[in-house]
Amino acid sequence: MRVAVFNQKGGVGKTTTALNLAAGLALGFHPVRLIDLDPQAHLSAIRGAPPADWRQSIYAHFPESTPLHELEVDWEGLGRFIPSHSELMKVDSAFGKGPEVLERLNRGMRDLDRSAPRRLTIIDCCPYLGVLALNAIFAADGLIVPVSSDYLSMRGAEQIERTLKALEPVLRRRVERRYLLTRFDRRRRMSFEVESRMRESFGRDVCETTISENVAVAESPAVNRHIFAHAASSRGAEDYAKLIDELSSQRFLRG
Ligand SMILES: Nc1ncnc2c1ncn2[C@@H]1O[C@H](COP(=O)(O)OP(=O)(O)OP(=O)(O)O)[C@@H](O)[C@H]1O
Ligand SMILES: [Mg+2]
Numbered sequence: 042m043r044v045a046v047f048n049q050k051g052g053v054g055k056t057t058t059a060l061n062l063a064a065g066l067a068l069g070f071h072p073v074r075l076i077d078l079d080p081q082a083h084l085s086a087i088r089g090a091p092p093a094d095w096r097q098s099i100y101a102h103f104p105e106s107t108p109l110h111e112l113e114v115d116w117e118g119l120g121r122f123i124p125s126h127s128e129l130m131k132v133d134s135a136f137g138k139g140p141e142v143l144e145r146l147n148r149g150m151r152d153l154d155r156s157a158p159r160r161l162t163i164i165d166c167c168p169y170l171g172v173l174a175l176n177a178i179f180a181a182d183g184l185i186v187p188v189s190s191d192y193l194s195m196r197g198a199e200q201i202e203r204t205l206k207a208l209e210p211v212l213r214r215r216v217e218r219r220y221l222l223t224r225f226d227r228r229r230r231m232s233f234e235v236e237s238r239m240r241e242s243f244g245r246d247v248c249e250t251t252i253s254e255n256v257a258v259a260e261s262p263a264v265n266r267h268i269f270a271h272a273a274s275s276r277g278a279e280d281y282a283k284l285i286d287e288l289s290s291q292r293f294l295r296g
Contacts, residue, residue, distance in 0.1 A: 098126035
């Protein structure tokens with residue numbers, strides 16, 4: 042299956058969540074694939090460095106239809122990885138918005154899934170709703186929407202809900218989604234207020250698990266590590282492990 046991690050708001054924990062979900066699943070011996078679909082290439086930088094040549098990045102799948110299996114590399118201890126490149130920004134301006142371009146990733150993924158059907162794909166998205174993010178939503182069986190625990194992020198979640206409802210007739214299905222409260226600070230009343238309003242508005246679509254504001258989570262990208270390698274006994278590691286248990290038991294994450 043394929044899960045996209047998306048929110049059009051920046052800095053809410055999309056990359057952090059994509060990385061730590063993939064890492065936690067891999068530690069549980071689940072085969073995973075991470076795709077960096079953000080021209081900012083944050084995930085690619087955490088792995089080491091984005092490729093110098095865009096032909097070795099996910100961008101090559103757009104102008105040249107390079108098969109995705111040719112773009113996959115190993116991420117030691119994690120699984121397979123398709124890196125990004127800053128050229129990816131062009132996808133939103135250079136190829137139009139027709140159904141062909143919006144389905145490009147979905148079609149490419151079908152071939153990949155045939156060769157490794159049990160591998161769970163996690164797609165890290167960019168912070169805007171354009172052709173790139175729509176490619177991820179069209180390709181995904183489920184969407185994880187990290188929402189940092191503040192009022193403006195909550196407004197952003199309401200906007201996403203409207204967008205997803207507007208997409209239903211186009212996709213001819215409901216996009217299964219889970220809103221995930223991130224950067225949850227137990228010392229702030231605001232975190233609890235945002236949580237209770239999110240649960241009121243979105244009910245079962247809000248994850249039970251919340252991800253705490255945690256210094257080890259904030260530090261881990263600087264040392265090119267996921268949270269389980271950086272601080273396995275931290276609150277952040279505990280939260281992400283709990284999230285994996287929750288989403289796996291609901292079969293929202295499955296091979
Ligand atoms: N639970 C957390 N506790 C502390 N810091 C966090 C937490 N989650 C994320 N951060 C930090 O917040 C910043 C933004 O996180 P991240 O890059 O994952 O967000 P993003 O939504 O992917 O951003 P962008 O929209 O730019 O792609 C990073 O510096 C990250 O380390
Ligand atoms: Mg990011």
